[in-house]
Amino acid sequence: MRLTNEEHDIMDGKSGSNTRDALQYQIDVGEFFGAEQFVRVRSAHLASDAESLREFGVGYLQQLADTGIKFRIPTTTNGQASDPARAAELGQNLIWAKRTEQIQASLETMGAYVCNTCVNYQTIDQPTLGENLAWGDTGTVIWANSICGARSNFEAGPAALMAGITGRVPAYGYHCNEQRLATVLVDCTASPSGRADWGALGAIVGRQLNDYWKVPCFVGSHLSPSPDDLKALGAALASFGSLGMFHWVGITPEAPTIEVAFGGKPPVATISVSEETIFNLINEYVPESSKADLVVFSAPQLSLFELKELSIMLDGSKCHSSTRLVSTTSPIVRNEAARLGIIRDLDRAGMLTLAGTCFYVMAPHELRATHGYHTLVTDSAKLANIIGGYGYNAVLRRTEDCIKAAITGTIDR
Amino acid sequence: MTLPKRAPDIVFEGPPGLGPDTHGEALVSQHGFSARYDLDRENGIFSRKEHDLFGISYVNKILIFPTSKGGIATSWMLSEMKSRKMVPLGLIFASTNPVMVQGAALAGLPIMHRCHPHPHLSTNSGDVVMMEPSNGRVSVWHTGASE
Numbered sequence: 056m057r058l059t060n061e062e063h064d065i066m067d068g069k070s071g072s073n074t075r076d077a078l079q080y081q082i083d084v085g086e087f088f089g090a091e092q093f094v095r096v097r098s099a100h101l102a103s104d105a106e107s108l109r110e111f112g113v114g115y116l117q118q119l120a121d122t123g124i125k126f127r128i129p130t131t132t133n134g135q136a137s138d139p140a141r142a143a144e145l146g147q148n149l150i151w152a153k154r155t156e157q158i159q160a161s162l163e164t165m166g167a168y169v170c171n172t173c174v175n176y177q178t179i180d181q182p183t184l185g186e187n188l189a190w191g192d193t194g195t196v197i198w199a200n201s202i203c204g205a206r207s208n209f210e211a212g213p214a215a216l217m218a219g220i221t222g223r224v225p226a227y228g229y230h231c232n233e234q235r236l237a238t239v240l241v242d243c244t245a246s247p248s249g250r251a252d253w254g255a256l257g258a259i260v261g262r263q264l265n266d267y268w269k270v271p272c273f274v275g276s277h278l279s280p281s282p283d284d285l286k287a288l289g290a291a292l293a294s295f296g297s298l299g300m301f302h303w304v305g306i307t308p309e310a311p312t313i314e315v316a317f318g319g320k321p322p323v324a325t326i327s328v329s330e331e332t333i334f335n336l337i338n339e340y341v342p343e344s345s346k347a348d349l350v351v352f353s354a355p356q357l358s359l360f361e362l363k364e365l366s367i368m369l370d371g372s373k374c375h376s377s378t379r380l381v382s383t384t385s386p387i388v389r390n391e392a393a394r395l396g397i398i399r400d401l402d403r404a405g406m407l408t409l410a411g412t413c414f415y416v417m418a419p420h421e422l423r424a425t426h427g428y429h430t431l432v433t434d435s436a437k438l439a440n441i442i443g444g445y446g447y448n449a450v451l452r453r454t455e456d457c458i459k460a461a462i463t464g465t466i467d468r
Numbered sequence: 469m470t471l472p473k474r475a476p477d478i479v480f481e482g483p484p485g486l487g488p489d490t491h492g493e494a495l496v497s498q499h500g501f502s503a504r505y506d507l508d509r510e511n512g513i514f515s516r517k518e519h520d521l522f523g524i525s526y527v528n529k530i531l532i533f534p535t536s537k538g539g540i541a542t543s544w545m546l547s548e549m550k551s552r553k554m555v556p557l558g559l560i561f562a563s564t565n566p567v568m569v570q571g572a573a574l575a576g577l578p579i580m581h582r583c584h585p586h587p588h589l590s591t592n593s594g595d596v597v598m599m600e601p602s603n604g605r606v607s608v609w610h611t612g613a614s615e
Binding site: 080083084086087088089102103104106107108109110111112115191192193208209210211212213214228265266267268293294295296297299415416420440441443444445446 | 483484485486500504505506507508510515516517518535536537538539540541542543544545547548550551552563564565566567569570571573574579
């Protein structure tokens, strides 16, 4: 890679050995992908959950913080493995709360904004068209690239950490114009409604593409997706397909027309999505038991509007005594929801609303073993996709069916 | 594991990868890979029922996949797994996202992609594999172990 004078100085150790090591790490990754230079980034978003880091990562960040190194750019944190204030109520092993607090302390020492949210774009940091970022959580990246027209690769945990330290990233992938062009056309004749449907749409397309370097372009002029709809779509595309960007003609900023989205080139493939396709995707998730052990609204964290919608749908009903009802949101949204009385209503329904975490990073394998959970009902396609690896029977259903499962304690087989 | 003295049955070539040379037993999948989505890291096995390597140990094997999948957690998890000696020897993909490379770089694990022909189509689990990331070369000795 070609380095600037400042970057040569960093490599000469003039900013300290840790900054030099961080830049060397970025050079290694950049050269793997053929980057020729660095690009400055405005902010970094860092995934640092204890479920991924465990003892190794806790010690790694502690050692780094002890050197006195500071982030050069605003660096925010993604959802953590625990909501320490509610871990005991959830019945989570408190080691995860302890590790979370240790990680937070280290990152705060380094100057991070410990916001603990995977929806930073809804609450904290709204990117602008064309700016470069170093964001971590895949849902945040696909949002920044697609909805905002900002530019970021998946800068996973250590990569976002290094970017926060150096203030730059190697310029490859979604920092480059060519990679941002659509390659696959998605003809959506379905009319998805709600998180499960929008997530299913993302799952269908993500599964078929399954390649970070492919970019779908949706056509569906009969649809007007809300930000929360697009959040669910993007999260599922990223989860099922590891996709970093999508276009929607007439909605996303780099797709005013199909021709612009594709850069004048023809699509390499076309995918059609109908109502039936979405119905079938949702019903792939078959309950192995009629007992709903868990009903979870999470992944990504819920917005204020989504929490309010749940409180309206619960309509004063109580969660069944044998079912655990959980939602996750950002600390900022939870505080606001509490101020507005939404949390009070959710509490009365028996929903535990966790802040600063996401269900699948909460050591779900331990929760399953400790509480005997098996069947997890959710309207999040992303969560349904992930949680199977932790030994759960994932059941993706529409929000109203999830609410029904929570109240009755059962799920139709 | 010692390398066979005969010439390799296949040599794959591609762009330079990352990490040190290594050799060992191949574990080949036709599915994608994510440490979070697919692994029981405590026991060192694939834990996703739908995965074609379900129930098989990945420890000290060279893992070969068509693609990476899912999210970002693997970036930390490879180092965490290495700290407990529950880590693969190396990773080979037909095409990978940045997450695997960012994780392998931190952990010091060899990783390669975009070799031709695609290793996941021409290598079998149990074959002996030599990775030379700096040369962009993967050598394979068939053993017939998976037949």
